[in-house]
Structure formats: C-alpha cells, structure tokens
Amino acid sequence: MSDSNTTHFSNPSTFILLGVPGLEASHVWISIPFCTMYTIAILGNFTILFTVKTDPSLHGPMYYFLCMLAITDLVVSTSIMPKMLAIYWFNSREINFSSCLIQLYFIHCFSVMESGIFVAMAFDRYVAICHPLRHSTILTNPVVTNIGLAMMLCSGLLALPFPLLVRQWPYCRTNIIPLSYCAHIAVVKLACADTRISSYYGLFLVFCVIGLDVLFIALSYTQILRAIFSIPTKDARLKTFGTCISHLCSILAFYIPNFFFSLMYRFGQNVPLHFHVLIANIYLLMPPMLNPIIYGVRTKQIRDRLHRLFTHKRT
Template sequence: MSDSNTTDFTNPSTFILLGIPGLEASHVWISIPFCTMYTIAILGNFAILFVVKREKSLHGPMYYFLCMLAVTDLVLSTSILPKMLAIFWFNSREINFSACLTQMYFIHCFSVMESGIFVAMALDRYVAICHPLRHSTILTNPLVAKIGLAVLLRGGMLVLPYPLLASQWPYCRTNIIPQPYCAHIAVVNLACDDTRISSYYGLFVLYSVMGLDGIFIAVSYIQILRAIFRLPTKDARLKTFGTCSSHLCSILAFYIPGLFISLMNRFGQNVPLHFHVLIANLYLLIPPMLNPIIYGVRTKQIRDRLLRLITH
C-alpha cells in the first residue's frame, strides 16, 4: 500500500476499505457465503413483496408492515454487499469520501428503521390479540401509512447528524478503514480532532433506539401473554401464540446479535479484529436473509400463496 495512505492530510478524497483484516488471503472463500446470503435476501424479500401485492387477501396491517420490513432489508443489504464483494473479488478497496458518508448514512438509517418496524409489528400483534374485534377499526390504512412515515422520518432525522458531523472533522491520521464498509465509529476514529460529540451522539442513538424500542416491544408482549393465558384451552393459547412466532424470531435475529456486538466492543478487547469485523458483517446481513425465510415458512397465508404461485 502506498505511503500516501498514512501520511498527513486534512481532507481525504478517498478512504481505503481493508475488507476483513488478517483474512485477506481468504477473501474469495469468505465471499461465497456472503454472496449466498445476499442472493437469498434479494430473492426472498422480492418474493414477499410480490406475493403481498398479488394477493388482495393479504392487504392488511400485518402484511403492510412486512412489506416495509422487506424494503428496509433490501436497501440495507444492497448498501453493503456490492462494495464488499468488489473488495473480495476485484480488490477494489477505494471509496470516495462522499460515497463513504452516504453508505454510512444508509446503513445506520435503515438499521434504525428496521427496529422501528419491529415496534410497529409488535403494536399490530398487540391489537390483533388483545383487541381482536377492534383491530380493523384501530389499525386503519391511513394509520398504518402514518406509522410507516414516522418510522422513516425517525430513522432519517436521527442518523442525519452522523455524516454531517463526520464531514466536518479533519482527517490527519490515515484514510484506512479496517472494515469492508463505512461504519460510523470506524470513520470517526480516523479523525484527529476531539470527536467526543460524535461518539456520544452515536451512543445516544444506539441506546435510545434499542432501549425504547426494546421496552415498547417487551410491554406489548407482556400484555399479549396475559391475554393468551386467559384463553380457555391449550389449543387456543398455542394457536394464538403461533401468530406471534414469526415476529418473535425476527426480533431475536435482529436484537440479540446487536446486543452481543455492543458487549463485545466494550469488554472484548482481547478478541481478534477479524472476529469483530465478521460478527459486525453478519449482524447486518443475517436479518435481511432470515426475515423472508421466517415469514415465508411460519406464516401460512404467505406460504400457501407462494406455493400456489410456484406450482401455477
């Protein structure tokens, strides 16, 4: 690598993405599962959108929120994988400064949006189980549209300071990012100024979003479980709880790796860097792949419609 990457400069025109440090020789092999996950995510989420659009019986709040989740997963995975595969296959490590900040914005914006959509889906399950007779009158199409707009605006506004602040810092250490994408903290760590405001704001977004969304989901499911346990028969309880199983699986696939990464970043100083990077990549790539599989397999209406379309 040239010396210009480590000499002093204040406004780098490009950053250098290293991919997965320490595993450069295995980049081609690592790309195979990553490319497979991306392909499954693209095909699965487009299949969800296609089935819901074609079947008028699926035009309801639960499936509208599922479509929002599918679009979010498509944008999130597409903002990461193409550049990552270019690094793995063609050693195309340079990324323009503006493109890096744009990628940073999309990654964090749509991660926040995904968390918000899970909250909206928890609200849908709460109303459907605790107030089944009023579900259609409470969650009307205009309200669903307003919830979707609120989720979009929250993600966009909360994450907007990330690139705005990052674009103001002077960069005089290096332009080498030891990751295959431009994460917020990885870019900010390259600045040679006091960047505590960016670090503190990043922590604020992380804990306020994950914390508040997690509390809302937990409260919703406490009320749901109370309503389920009041049902008279075991079969009724299992059937009702089964309507929440897909949502719960997706929540666990999204929040548990995020919590694990947060703990590892603070207490895993002895963990190798390449392990940190691999886990962070999987955290962003696994949910977009798993969500359509979970809902396609565990949601009977989607599974039946999809099988019918395939057989026809």
C-alpha cells in the same frame, strides 16, 4: 504506508476498506457465504413483496409492515454488499469519501427504521390479540401509512448526525478502515480530534432509541402474554401465540447481533480484528436473509399463496 495516509487532511478524497484484515488470501472463499446470504435475502424479500402485492387477502396491516421490513432489509444489504464483493473478488478497496458517508448514513438510517418497524409489528400483534374487535378500526390503511412515513422521517433525522459529524472531523492518522464497509464507529476512530460527541451519540442511539424500541416491544408482549394466558383452552392459546412466533424470531435475529456488535466494537479490544469484521458483516446480512425465511415458513397465508403460485405455474 504512504505519506498521504499520515499527513493532515480535513476530508480525505478516499478511504481504503481492507475487507478482512489478515485473511486477504482467503477473500474469495470468505465471499461465498456472504454472497449466498445476500442472494437469499434478495430472492426472499422480493418474493415476500410479490406475494403480498398479488394476493388481495394479504392486504392488511401485518403484511404491509412485513413489506416495509422487506424493503428495509433490501436497502441495508444492498448498501454494503456490492462494494464488499468488489473488495473480495477484485481487490477494489478504495471508496470515495462522499460515498463512504452515504453508505454510513444508509446503514444507520435503515437499521433504525427496521427497529421501528418491529415496534409497529408488535403494536399490530397487541391490537390483534388484546383488542381483536377494534383491530380493523384502529389500524386502518391511513394509520399504517402514517406510521410508515413517521418511521422514515424519524430514522432519517436520527441518522443524519452521523455523516455530518464525520464530515467535520480532521483526519491526520490514516484513511484505512479495517472493515468491509463504512461503519460509523470505525470511521470516527480515524479522526484526530475529540470525537466523544460522535461516540456519545452512537451510544445514545443504541441504548436510548433502540433501547426504547425494545422496551415498547417488551411491554406489548407482556400484555399479549397476559391475554393469551387468559384464554381458557390450551389449543387456542397455542394457536394465538403461534401468530407471534415469526415476529419474535425476527426480533431476536435483529437485536441480538446488533447489541453484540455495538458492545464488542467499543469494549472488545482483545477480540481478534478479523473476528470483529466477520461479525460486522454477519450482523448486517443475517436479518435480511432470515426474515423472509422466517415469515415464509411460519406464516400460513404466505405459504398457501406461494404454494398456489408454484402449482399454478406447473399446470
């Protein structure tokens, strides 16, 4: 390791991203599944946006929130994937310090925003099932717009301490990050200062902010299930519950890898490093890939619109 990596510097000019440590010879092969996931995410989420935009019957709260989710997924995946592919394909490992902070900010900002969107979607399902006659008066277009703006503001402010704290730490150990992108906890570990405030804030965000989101979603679905079980006929119960399946699948695809990665990175010291890195990549790329597939398969209105679109093109 060069002297520049071990001497004291307050803000390094660049960080070095290793990709998948120990598996450098297989980087090209490792890139194939991740590139495939990213391609599916791009095509799927743009298809969702195009479908909702071109079909007036889909201009409602549920689909507006779905568009917000698609945009968030596109930003999260695009914030990491180009640099990741540059590492895997061209061995381009350097990333500017400011670029690293921007990437770090976007990852956390839009991850928090995605969690908030799932809460908004749970609220939409709650109103649609528990108060169907009031749905159109409660979730009006201005209300949906205000919810979206509030989520953007809150997530932007909540993610802001991450790059601000990282920028103030002195770095005297190394500028090598054993990941494919600039994750907050990985950058903080390189600092030679008391970084407990960063660790505490990261835990606060995971367990308090995102934990509260999970609690609100759980409370919404408790009320939803009570309303569903009060429906007299089995077919009607299954049909009503079927409107929630897509949302529940997307929630599981987002929160389970999120909590698993957060806990593993902080407490899984005995887990091999390359496994850490692969899980870190999957946890950011899996939801953007799965969400459009889940909603495209499970939502009848989207399926019907896509069917009409492709059959019209063929004729």
